Every structure is written in C-alpha cells, then in structure tokens.
Amino acid sequence: MIDAQEVKKQFPIFQHAHHSGFELAYLDNAATSQKPRLVLDAIERYYTTINANVGRGVYDLAHQSTFAFESTRKKVAGFLNCIPGEVIFTKGTTESINLVAASFLAPKLNRGMNVVVSQMEHHSNFVPWQMLCLAKDAEFRVVPLTDTGDIDLEVMEHLIDENTGIVACTHISNTLGTVNPISKIIDLAHASGVPVLIDGAQSIVTESVDLTELGADFYCFSGHKMFGPTGIGVLFTRQKCLSEMVPYESGGGMIQSVTNSQTTFANPPELFEAGTPHLAGVAGLDAAIDFLHTIRQDDIQRHIKEMNILTRDALDPFEGLEILPGGTNSSGILSFYMPSIHPHDIATFLDQRGIAVRAGHHCTEPLMRALNIPGTVRVSFSVFNHQGEIGRLVDALFGIKKIFG
Amino acid sequence: MDFYDPIIIEYNKRKEQYEKRPEAQFCIEAINPICGDAFKIYMDMEGAMITRASFSGYGCAVSKAASSLLVEKLEGVKRLVAVQIIEEYLTMVESGEVNKTGNKIWNAFVLAGKYPGRRKCATLSWDALRDFLKKRD
Numbered sequence: 001m002i003d004a005q006e007v008k009k010q011f012p013i014f015q016h017a018h019h020s021g022f023e024l025a026y027l028d029n030a031a032t033s034q035k036p037r038l039v040l041d042a043i044e045r046y047y048t049t050i051n052a053n054v055g056r057g058v059y060d061l062a063h064q065s066t067f068a069f070e071s072t073r074k075k076v077a078g079f080l081n082c083i084p085g086e087v088i089f090t091k092g093t094t095e096s097i098n099l100v101a102a103s104f105l106a107p108k109l110n111r112g113m114n115v116v117v118s119q120m121e122h123h124s125n126f127v128p129w130q131m132l133c134l135a136k137d138a139e140f141r142v143v144p145l146t147d148t149g150d151i152d153l154e155v156m157e158h159l160i161d162e163n164t165g166i167v168a169c170t171h172i173s174n175t176l177g178t179v180n181p182i183s184k185i186i187d188l189a190h191a192s193g194v195p196v197l198i199d200g201a202q203s204i205v206t207e208s209v210d211l212t213e214l215g216a217d218f219y220c221f222s223g224h225k226m227f228g229p230t231g232i233g234v235l236f237t238r239q240k241c242l243s244e245m246v247p248y249e250s251g252g253g254m255i256q257s258v259t260n261s262q263t264t265f266a267n268p269p270e271l272f273e274a275g276t277p278h279l280a281g282v283a284g285l286d287a288a289i290d291f292l293h294t295i296r297q298d299d300i301q302r303h304i305k306e307m308n309i310l311t312r313d314a315l316d317p318f319e320g321l322e323i324l325p326g327g328t329n330s331s332g333i334l335s336f337y338m339p340s341i342h343p344h345d346i347a348t349f350l351d352q353r354g355i356a357v358r359a360g361h362h363c364t365e366p367l368m369r370a371l372n373i374p375g376t377v378r379v380s381f382s383v384f385n386h387q388g389e390i391g392r393l394v395d396a397l398f399g400i401k402k403i404f405g
Numbered sequence: 406m407d408f409y410d411p412i413i414i415e416y417n418k419r420k421e422q423y424e425k426r427p428e429a430q431f432c433i434e435a436i437n438p439i440c441g442d443a444f445k446i447y448m449d450m451e452g453a454m455i456t457r458a459s460f461s462g463y464g465c466a467v468s469k470a471a472s473s474l475l476v477e478k479l480e481g482v483k484r485l486v487a488v489q490i491i492e493e494y495l496t497m498v499e500s501g502e503v504n505k506t507g508n509k510i511w512n513a514f515v516l517a518g519k520y521p522g523r524r525k526c527a528t529l530s531w532d533a534l535r536d537f538l539k540k541r542d
Contacts, residue, residue, distance in 0.1 A: 345467075374463065
C-alpha cells in the first residue's frame with residue numbers, strides 16, 4: 001500500500017510554489033516523471049566525487065567512473081533479467097528504436113518485405129519504420145485496434161508473415177493506457193520467425209519485465225519516464241541479434257583499432273555507444289532503479305490503476321465528456337475529450353488551478369486520425385498522486401463546463 | 406490574471422461571424438500544425454473595399470474568438486486600413502503590454518497571449534490575413 005502524500009515529500013519540485021497559487025497536481029507522468037531526491041543526489045554525487053571519462057584513463061578517478069558505469073549496466077541487466085552485454089545505453093527510447101531500424105533492419109529490409117506496427121504506436125515507434133519502409137520500398141503494415149482500445153490480434157496474426165522484417169509494438173499505450181499482451185504478440189511474431197521490438201517507455205515503471213522469459217528481441221525505455229534523468233535510455237538487444245547489426249554512430253569508444261586505411265570495431269555493447277556516454281545520466285538511472293525497488297513496481301502499478309479507475313468512475317456520468325477506451329487491461333493513463341471544448345482550453349483552464357495535464361495528439365497522430373478526433377486531454381498518474389487531486393480535477397472540469405458549455 | 410476573460414468567452418460563442426462560404430471571392434487559410442487549429446476566412450472585395458467577411462473552422466476558444474474579432478473588424482474597411490488595424494493588433498498582442506486606456510477587447514487578447522504557449526492562438530488568423538492582404542499590393 002502506497003502512502004502517496006508521504007512519497008510526494010521525496011520530490012523537491014512539489015516544494016516550489018506553483019504560479020496558480022494552488023498546490024501542483026502533476027498528472028502528466030506519461031510525458032515525463034518527476035525526480036526524487038535520491039536521483040538528484042546521485043547525479044550531483046557523480047559530478048562532485050567520481051567525474052572522469054570512462055574506459056580510457058589509467059588513473060584512479062577514471063577507474064572509479066568506469067566501474068560505476070559498468071556496475072549500472074549490470075544493475076540494468078539484473079533489473080531486466082538479461083546479460084550485461086545485451087544492455088546498450090542510448091539517449092532514450094527514440095534513439096533506441098532508430099538504432100534498431102538503422103543497424104538491424106535497414107541492411108536486410110528490401111522490396112517484398114514488410115514491417116508490422118500497431119495503430120496505437122507513439123511517433124517514435126512509428127515514423128522510423130515508416131521512413132525505412134518508404135526508403136526500401138517495403139510495405140508498412142499498421143494493425144488496427146478493436147472498439148475496446150486493444151490491438152486486434154486476429155488482424156495482427158494475418159499481417160505477420162515470413163516476409164515481415166520486424167514487429168514493433170508498445171507495451172503500454174501512452175495515449176489510451178492499454179497494457180498490451182506482449183507475450184502473445186511475441187509468440188505470434190516468433191511463430192513466423194519474425195523478431196520483435198517492444199517499446200517499454202510507458203511500462204518500465206509498473207511492469208516487472210523478465211526478458212529471458214519474455215523472449216523479446218529488443219526492449220527499450222527512457223530513464224526520464226522512470227524517475228531518472230533525461231538524455232539516458234536503454235536498448236536491450238538479444239545476443240543473437242547483436243551479431244547481425246552494423247555500427248550505428250562511429251567515432252571514439254566503438255573501435256578496436258584505427259589505421260589510415262581501415263578500422264576494426266569493438267564488440268557490442270560498446271560498438272553502439274560511440275562518444276562519451278551520458279555518465280551522470282547513468283548515475284541517475286542507477287538511483288532511479290533503486291527508487292523503483294524501494295517503492296516496488298507492483299505497488300506502483302496497483303496504485304496508479306486504482307487512480308485510473310477512480311477517475312474513470314468520477315468522469316463516467318459527466319455529460320459532454322467522452323473517455324477513450326483504455327483496453328481490456330488498463331494502466332494509469334486515461335484520455336478524454338469534450339466535443340464542445342478544445343483540449344488546449346481544458347489544459348490551460350486546469351493549469352490555472354494547479355493541475356498539469358497534457359492536451360493534443362500525444363505524439364500519436366495516426367491513432368487520433370483512426371479515432372477521428374483532433375486530440376484529447378490525457379491524465380497520467382504516478383506514485384505521488386492521490387485521491388484529492390482527482391477531486392480537484394473533476395471539480396475543475398465542472399467549472400470549465402459551466403463557462404464554455 | 407484570468408486567461409478566459411469574459412470578452413474571449415463571448416467572442417468564442419458568437420455566431421454572427423461564423424459562416425462557411427466556399428463561394429466567396431477569397432478564402433484564406435490559417436493553420437497551426439502544432440495544435441491542429443485550422444480556420445478559413447471568407448472574403449469578398451469590391452476594388453479596395455472588403456464588402457463581406459466570415460470565417461469557419463476548428464480551434465481553441467482564443468483562436469476562435471480572435472478569428473471572430475478579426476472578421477468583425479473587416480467588413481466595410483479598405484484593404485490598407487485593414488492591414489493597419491491588423492498590424493496594430495499584432496504589435497499589441499506580441500508586446501504583451503496591456504494598454505490601460507486602450508481598447509478593452511484587445512486587452513483581453515493581449516492577456517491571453519501572455520499565457521505560455523498560447524500567443525499564437527490570439528494571432529493565428531490575424532497573421533494569415535495580414536500576409537494575404539499585403540501580398541495583394
């Protein structure tokens with residue numbers, strides 16, 4: 001059981017006065033999470049005690065920095081139940097997906113092949129594949145959703161065939177909150193011998209992932225959505241796929257030997273980490289994993305699901321407000337719209353009452369087009385949100401209805 | 406300050422200026438791809454005189470109210486005068502400075518434009534029409 005008010009005290013941002021004069025109710029956790037003191041201290045401690053570049057210095061400080069960096073790789077591997085060599089540090093989910101598109105799929109994709117994604121993908125798991133398909137004259141297949149906000153698995157099964165280069169699918173929809181049955185999706189793809197990438201940006205906080213059991217070929221996430229800093233992310237790549245990949249960025253850190261005429265490359269994961277990594281970010285990510293262990297992912301999941309259900313129940317009788325379906329299994333995200341009031345007006349009105357929500361297409365424009373709506377207001381919960389904030393949200397929505405309705 | 410001044414609410418709800426008129430002599434589009442707001446301004450002219458104006462489209466309360474205010478100002482005005490009015494409005498909204506002795510209606514839009522990320526809502530249609538009218542030199 002989570003005491004949200006107590007956990008909230010660990011997040012310094014809530015000690016700052018909000019411009020509205022109200023206490024900040026931060027309900028935009030799907031965009032980025034707030035940062036607990038533990039993470040902020042770890043970043044400062046990195047810079048003030050062990051800052052040195054990794055992998056090259058022979059002095060003690062460089063050794064400490066390298067040791068800390070590689071320890072985090074091991075911690076991430078333990079967190080995901082994979083081997084450290086399968087953990088590549090990236091800038092975030094977007095770079096992770098682009099890396100797979102460029103290094104794994106691009107060399108093998110050609111005319112007659114296809115890529116399968118779902119209609120609920122974030123642009124970051126949609127545009128890279130769409131661009132690659134256009135460049136290679138391959139077919140870009142988008143699996144539609146059912147009325148419940150779930151991926152239509154029957155259609156997906158038909159769309160995956162022996163010519164599919166990859167299936168790319170999100171674990172949790174950042175707009176609808178649907179938790180996808182990724183184990184089933186992976187089995188569907190593997191039945192045709194197709195590799196699978198799972199976008200874990202929204203799931204990494206609440207879903208405890210065992211990649212050895214799950215069998216995904218690629219799994220990626222961003223530090224900043226799991227209480228860590230921005231600019232750091234992870235790409236898990238199954239070992240058998242690593243050997244099929246060509247270098248992504250080239251430069252320092254990813255080489256074994258360089259002469260005037262040729263270069264031989266380092267082994268993965270270093271092969272995909274050219275340049276100085278975001279070392280302080282890795283230190284922050286390390287602390288963010290500790291934070292998740294302290295609060296417990298299962299408890300966070302239970303808490304935000306409960307917040308979601310309470311909000312849905314409170315908004316259900318609201319006339320002139322439509323809640324988007326959140327799938328058979330829903331996480332801590334919900335989207336709604338009021339046909340007579342623009343989402344930006346709702347978000348601005350709420351901001352004046354200290355409530356931060358996201359309005360627009362949430363980087364899922366193809367989903368909005370499929371649903372035939374211009375945008376939604378999205379509410380996304382975290383560990384520090386509590387019932388009082390839901391009450392404030394509902395009251396404010398009644399207020400805006402009175403003014404605009 | 407309250408973002409939603411009653412003046413903006415009133416202009417947002419007004420129906421007088423809202424009319425789809427594809428047969429109009431000119432149809433000027435104002436689109437903000439970031440938020441999806443999209444309006445069309447319909448206009449007839451006789452020589453330099455704007456004889457009829459209306460608008461249609463989709464957008465937030467501020468962009469809709471600003472479009473309504475713009476269209477209201479246009480009818481019966483000569484092109485160069487219209488450009489002058491539009492530029493005065495845009496200068497004021499972009500300055501973020503309320504003119505205490507000035508036009509109360511315009512001041513409401515200046516205040517809305519001061520809100521983070523919402524200035525474009527107050528200027529979207531006005532910018533598009535200024536560009537159109539200037540090109541007709």
